[in-house]
Amino acid sequence: MSFLPYHEKNKKAGPFSLLLILSGIFIFSVSCVTNKQAVYVQPGKDQKVDFEAIKKKPRTIQPGDELYIRIKSTDEESNIFNQQIDDYVARTDITLISYLVNEDGYVRLPPIGNLLLSGLTLDEGANVIEKALIGMIATPSVTIKFVNKTVTVLGEVEHPGRYEFYDQRINLFQALGYAGDISTYGNRKNIMILREENNKIIREYVDLTNENVLGSKNYYIKPNDVIYVEPLKRRYWDMDTFPFTLILSATSTIILILSYIHLY
Numbered sequence: 001m002s003f004l005p006y007h008e009k010n011k012k013a014g015p016f017s018l019l020l021i022l023s024g025i026f027i028f029s030v031s032c033v034t035n036k037q038a039v040y041v042q043p044g045k046d047q048k049v050d051f052e053a054i055k056k057k058p059r060t061i062q063p064g065d066e067l068y069i070r071i072k073s074t075d076e077e078s079n080i081f082n083q084q085i086d087d088y089v090a091r092t093d094i095t096l097i098s099y100l101v102n103e104d105g106y107v108r109l110p111p112i113g114n115l116l117l118s119g120l121t122l123d124e125g126a127n128v129i130e131k132a133l134i135g136m137i138a139t140p141s142v143t144i145k146f147v148n149k150t151v152t153v154l155g156e157v158e159h160p161g162r163y164e165f166y167d168q169r170i171n172l173f174q175a176l177g178y179a180g181d182i183s184t185y186g187n188r189k190n191i192m193i194l195r196e197e198n199n200k201i202i203r204e205y206v207d208l209t210n211e212n213v214l215g216s217k218n219y220y221i222k223p224n225d226v227i228y229v230e231p232l233k234r235r236y237w238d239m240d241t242f243p244f245t246l247i248l249s250a251t252s253t254i255i256l257i258l259s260y261i262h263l264y
Contacts (some may be wrong), residue, residue, distance in 0.1 A: 029118040039069050057145070058121045059169075059223070061106050066098040067117075069129065075138040097145040112136075122146070151221055154180035155229035156186030172206065172213070175227055182208075187230040193218055194226040 009243065041056070061067065099107050105118020112132050117125040126142040133140035152162045157178030165178070172191070181189055193204040206218050213219060 042232040052199065056225045057124075061101055061117045061122070061125055063103050063118055067101065067107065067109075067125075068147050070140045070143040070145075071129070071133070071137075072143075073137040075140060096262060102131075123257050135219055146223070148205050149223040151175045151178070152187045152226045153224070153229075154226065156183045157181065157229055158183055171220050172208070172218065172227070175225075176229075177223050182229050185232050187232050188229075192228040192230065193221070194228065195222055196224065 019044070051082045076204060087163045098110060101107055105116055106114040108114050108115050109129065112129070115128055115132060117128060120128065122144045126144050129142045130146075133142070148163055149166065150164050150166075151170070153175060154160045157176065160179060163178040165174075172193075176182060188208040189210075193206065193210055195202045195204065204218050206213055206216060
């Protein structure tokens with residue numbers, strides 16, 4: 001049995017050590033997400049800081065909508081629409097006292113009857129109801145709100161699901177906030193928005209890392225939008241799925257075998 005001097009053994013083992021180091025660097029590089037990929041609204045070369053407010057047309061009432069209708073009067077004692085009980089219920093679940101807009105665009109509001117509200121804004125619909133109430137109650141005041149406004153957020157987010165919102169409108173960042181924000185491995189540069197308009201499915205893409213999103217037509221979402229966050233390609237090589245244990249075990253075994261061969 002012959003033994004090699006220490007420096008000779010070290011010389012022969014050098015290439016294998018270098019191979020191991022390079023493998024480690026490669027594994028680390030494919031499993032990491034750079035800061036550039038994770039930061040929202042990154043300024044462009046011109047360093048814009050101000051954006052004009054987006055002019056958004058008010059949403060109109062459409063068949064299938066559910067409306068919360070609140071009717072008040074200067075004389076609540078004679079108000080046949082007194083909704084004190086309804087107000088209590090609304091604080092628990094506003095959908096329990098909502099009114100459905102039927103397929104023809106009408107809302108049935110006893111004892112007034114059917115009122116055509118389709119195609120009107122909330123303020124215009126309130127005016128229609130107020131005019132119908134003249135002579136029935138003193139100085140009617142009507143408030144209408146949409147009930148069934150939802151957004152669905154799917155893909156690489158912390159809590160994918162379908163979320164309800166009651167504000168007149170919300171933006172894309174608020175919608176993602178409902179879902180707990182995009183995960184580390186979500187692609188912020190290619191957010192897909194699915195939207196149904198005029199019996200057609202429209203597909204839009206948004207880059208959240210670009211500050212121009214603040215002035216984009218897709219900055220504000222529409223009710224029933226579906227937001228999909230696709231995974232980064234590196235997601236398939238992350239710490240959860242990449243077989244580090246297997247590779248390291250195999251590498252260690254190979255090194256041991258090669259070391260044994262060179263020593264003996």
